[in-house]
Amino acid sequence: MPWRFALLIDPAASDDPREDYSRTFSAVAPAGPVLPVGELSTQRGDGIFESIGVIDAHPQEVEAHLERLVRSAQICDLPAPNLAQWRQAIAAAAGHCGTGEAVIKLILSRGVERGPAPTAWVTAADAADFRGPRAEGVRVVTLDRGHDSGAPARAPWLLLGAKTLSYAVNMAAIREAKRRGADDAVFVTTDGLVLEAPTASVIIRTGDEYATPTPAGGILQGTTQASVFSWLDAQGIRTAYRDVSTDELRTADAAWLVSSVRLAAPVSEVDGIPITVDGDVTARLNGYLLSPRD
Known part of the structure; x- marks a missing residue:
């Protein structure tokens, strides 16, 4: 993933009335040493992030990502982001993306241990090539997330609805899926309900x-999934937010993993059970997702 740009941000208060935040930004070498040793994002994964897909220098669905950044900050007891400041930082990063597909990442950390303020930065990089998974599909296995469907209400301190930097479990799930001969995983509850993939919505x-x-x-609220549902709704196609059982996933007529950078990847197999890959619908979904969207 060739890095194109990195920008450190001096986080402004959410009610800061300034219109121009350029003096709060500091461009840095993407491959250079920047963060101090005591930074809690690296020591404990104590922070939040967003990954914004970029098509031909156009960042996709910025407001939806910023809304989720605010929700994650609330869940994690981080200072509320100044959205005007983040919008300007995203625009600066997008100017370095060029043609094709890229990804802009927003990171807000609790900062240096015992430090006075949070740390924030934005990066821009070339996106990975996902043309293969979009065309051929992905094989998935279901993995027990280790809690039942009532756990989020009983234990909000688990931060299950926040997009945090603590991604060790998610990456371990993908490695386990590959050990089982699959490409990706889908988390399920102990009482048999589908949750999400480690880096995508289902x-x-x-x-x-x-x-x-x-x-x-x-479940992390998926920005790409919400956009897909809006597109389907506009065509009069029925959509639903509801409980989905593991058995229903295995017997679905079709299924997709959707995310901001991979876009729509059809599921070709669940726990060794083949699922039909609907190439026509997938092509239309990705045609929409590859078009500029605000």
């Missing part, structure tokens, strides 16, 4: 309905 089609698990506390 959409299934059963009959004429497209469904995704209800974005309650245990």
Whole structure:
């Protein structure tokens, strides 16, 4: 992933009235040493982030990502982000993306241990090549997330609905999926409900309905999934937020993993059970997702 740009941010208060935040930005060498040793994002994964897909220098669905950044900050007891400041930082990063697909990452950390303020930065990099998974599909295995569907309400301190930097479990799940001969994983609850993939939302089609698990506390609310549902709704196609059982995933007429950078990857197999890859719908989904969207 060739890095194109990195920008350190001096986080402004959410009610800061300034219109121009350029003096709060500091461009740095993407490959150079920047963060101090005591930075809690690296020591404990204590922070939040967003990954914004970029098409031909156009950052996709910025407001949806910023809204989720605010929700994650609230869940994690981090200072509320100044959205005007972050918008300007995103625009600065997008100017370095050029043509093709790229990704802008927003990171807000609790800062240096015992330090006075949070740390924030934005990066821009070339996106990975996902043309293969989009065309051929991905094989997934279901993995027990280790809690039942009531855990988010009982234990909000687990931060299950926040997009945090603590991604060790997510990466371990993908490694386990590969050990089992699959490409990716889908987390499920101990009582048999589908949650999400480690880095994507799950959409299934059963009959004429497209469904995704209800974005309650245990599921990160997917920006790309919401955009796909808006697109489907505009065409009069039925969508639903509801409980999706593991058995329903395995017997779906079609299924997709969707995310901001991979876009829509059809699921070709669940736990060794083949699922039909709907190439026509997938092509239309990705045609939409590759078009500029605000």
